[in-house]
Amino acid sequence: xxxxxxxxxxxxxxxxxxxxxxxxxxxxxxxxxxxxxxxxxxxxxxxxxxxxxxxxxxxxxxxxxxxxxxxxxxxxxxxxxxxxxxxxxxxxxxxxxxxxxxxxxxxxxxxxxxxxxxxxxxxxxxxxxxxxxxxxxxxxxxxxxxxxxxxxxxxxxxxxxxxxxxxxxxxxxxxxxxxxxxxxxxxxxxxxxxxxxxxxxxxxxxxxxxxxxxxxxxxxxxxxxxxxxxxxxxxxxxxxxxxxxxxxxxxxxxxxxxxxxxxxxxxxxxxxxxxxxxxxxxxxxxxxxxxxxxxxxxxxxxxxxxxxxxxxxxxxxxxxxxxxxxxxxxxxxxxxxxxxxxxxxxxxxxxxxxxxxxxxxxxxxxxxxxxxxxxxxxxxxxx
Numbered sequence: 164x165x166x167x168x169x170x171x172x173x174x175x176x177x178x179x180x181x182x183x184x185x186x187x188x189x190x191x192x193x194x195x196x197x198x199x200x201x202x203x204x205x206x207x208x209x210x211x212x213x214x215x216x217x218x219x220x221x222x223x224x225x226x227x228x229x230x231x232x233x234x235x236x237x238x239x240x241x242x243x244x245x246x247x248x249x250x251x252x253x254x255x256x257x258x259x260x261x262x263x264x265x266x267x268x269x270x271x272x273x274x275x276x277x278x279x280x281x282x283x284x285x286x287x288x289x290x291x292x293x294x295x296x297x298x299x300x301x302x303x304x305x306x307x308x309x310x311x312x313x314x315x316x317x318x319x320x321x322x323x324x325x326x327x328x329x330x331x332x333x334x335x336x337x338x339x340x341x342x343x344x345x346x347x348x349x350x351x352x353x354x355x356x357x358x359x360x361x362x363x364x365x366x367x368x369x370x371x372x373x374x375x376x377x378x379x380x381x382x383x384x385x386x387x388x389x390x391x392x393x394x395x396x397x398x399x400x401x402x403x404x405x406x407x408x409x410x411x412x413x414x415x416x417x418x419x420x421x422x423x424x425x426x427x428x429x430x431x432x433x434x435x436x437x438x439x440x441x442x443x444x445x446x447x448x449x450x451x452x453x454x455x456x457x458x459x460x461x462x463x464x465x466x467x468x469x470x471x472x473x474x475x476x477x478x479x480x481x482x483x484x485x486x487x488x489x490x491x492x493x494x495x496x497x498x499x500x501x502x503x504x505x506x507x508x509x510x511x512x513x514x515x516x517x518x519x520x521x522x523x524x525x526x527x528x529x530x531x532x533x534x535x536x537x538x539x540x541x542x543x544x545x546x
Contacts, residue, residue, distance in 0.1 A: 165300020168318045168327040169350035171195050171390025175294035176306030179287025181235030181279060187306035189287035190232040192346050193260065193295055198391030201227035202358035203268065204366055206383035212239030213246040214269040215382060217253065221265050222386070225355025228262045230346050230386055231288060232270040232307050234331070236277040239381045248281045255285045259292040270344045270384050272309055272331060304329040307344055310540065315416040319409045324351040324393040326405050330413040332420075345370070345385040345413060350393040353402055361403040362387050369410035372442070372528045374449040375421045385410075418529050423536025426458050428513045429529055436522035440477035444517060445528030447471040455533035458513055463506035465493045468515060478521045485518035 167174050174192045181188040194201075203222040205215050221227065231252055238245045249271075253264035271279070294302075304314035308331055315330040332343030353361070366385060387406070397405075418427050430448050435441035448454055448471040457464040465486045473481060486494040491506045493499070513532075
């Protein structure tokens with residue numbers, strides 16, 4: 164289960180000294196071809212890290228031959244020197260591989276405002292190149308972890324081709340277009356334009372619907388590389404379905420590892436006038452600290468759900484809303500229904516179903532509860 168499962172890829176994860184623990188902190192993923200098509204999506208945050216600014220330019224021609232990733236520092240708001248460090252990393256990777264720096268995507272994760280040691284990064288890039296292996300995917304996935312408690316990897320098998328993926332993230336999961344750092348690989352033959360279409364379709368209903376804490380990162384990047392090494396061209400529908408499966412699997416792994424969470428919450432909005440309405444309602448509930456705190460306290464407080472619905476611009480009748488929690492319809496026609504005491508919130512997985520009675524569309528948004536451990540993790544993280 165790794166990004167090196169598809170043919171045509173090598174990867175490595177090494178320690179360069181960026182983390183005080185001495186853990187792996189540099190990852191490198193290389194596409195050995197024969198094709199080098201790619202697609203990427205990035206954070207919609209207007210405040211973007213230096214690696215994102217570099218990589219947005221690097222991917223414009225649809226060709227990416229390598230992805231360099233470091234944990235231990237986000238290289239965000241580190242000035243012109245920080246951008247030069249990103250450029251130097253791309254140059255070093257390119258020189259080692261005999262490719263242009265512009266074909267190297269660079270990703271960083273960690274604290275904003277922390278200046279990464281350039282010498283350590285460049286030495287780490289060379290060490291990662293030296294360690295590249297066809298079975299190096301697991302080490303690469305470990306190297307991009309920050310507050311993650313486990314590495315996140317996935318493989319989806321097609322008919323003679325496959326997709327591999329790795330991700331990191333345990334907080335700041337409220338993206339538009341992408342989430343945290345994700346690298347996806349495939350040995351299918353898929354042109355860059357088709358990769359872009361498939362990736363945007365897949366992220367729209369996977370990473371885009373993951374809203375752990377309402378906070379959008381400055382570094383979010385999802386990059387998809389296609390080597391074409393299998394020689395097989397799947398149908399666009401088959402490839403998109405497999406890619407969506409891979410992205411959803413990774414998104415659920417990110418949710419399961421959310422910092423300090425006790426519950427994973429799926430908020431499904433039914434019978435909305437539009438899909439956008441369904442997403443807006445689901446996201447509003449997902450971002451309600453009152454609701455999330457209630458779930459942490461195992462309190463099926465459906466009033467907090469209705470209050471969140473009312474802050475949206477979605478079409479609905481405020482006097483005719485239904486809400487279920489873990490299958491129990493605690494609210495019908497915006498009035499009390501089943502006894503909330505019958506709702507069991509002990510299991511880690513929690514479902515909330517909202518019926519807007521306004522149309523045929525639906526959507527699910529995923530979040531987690533607000534816990535003491537989450538507050539502690541994010542108050543002590545910088546130290």
